[in-house]
Amino acid sequence: MTDEELMALALQQARTSLDGGGVPVGAVLAAGGAVIAAGHNERVQHGDPVAHGEISALRNAGRRASYLDTTLYTTLSPCQMCTGAILLFQIPRVVVGEARTFEGDLGFLRANGVEVVLLDHQGCVAAMEEFQQRYPDVWSEDIGGR
């Protein structure tokens, strides 16, 4: 599968979360173009503040001795926790849907040797804008009150 196809799966996860009243961030962990695991933010659905999209995908992937062959797809630019998870597990490549509705710090990832591809995907922007307008308090909570 291509980057665009894998991002479409991540966006499907985000949309599933939004349909459930949750934060629409989805993620897919893949290797060699094949899906290892997918996940989405579960703050609302499971009352779990650490279940960002990327964290859920990594959790769903289970234990791995190495992530050096993986790419992480995420619909939204990673927060500090998810940035730290990428560095901890030495994930070498991250494909980001968009960094308009939340900037994150893609420069920090790049400075730490991670290859970052920013798609600027309009569908990812649209899902987040819909959510931020409908549930501004939940969004603020998810991103640490900023």
Added chain:
Amino acid sequence: MTDEELMALALQQARTSLDGGGVPVGAVLAAGGAVIAAGHNERVQHGDPVAHGEISALRNAGRRASYLDTTLYTTLSPCQMCTGAILLFQIPRVVVGEARTFEGDLGFLRANGVEVVLLDHQGCVAAMEEFQQRYPDVWSEDIGGR
């Protein structure tokens, strides 16, 4: 409860994890000296690579609008993911059991405005040394293959 009493609870969590064959890192989230939630690493127990001690405690605490009144107690110096979680949720104070068996980057936390107290607790060191000697591969996996 004092810092030492709350660290004793975190160490109890770590010991529970070690007794179950897991990574002995425990954590407690507290406010005003009272426990909000506790947790321990669950990589082995639940096959969950993101369930570091700090992440488990934050998950068990559930949703909070703000963490500005909280202190996070962790038996081991935080990894990059847990460091990011502390910054994301703007936890203002972190009490660390020890930074001998894993150094982490307490300077990075301090540079970002977090008050860090390092106890250099011998019980925390002993639990990690026992684990690292018994299960070196699991430890390497938990900390990203380093």
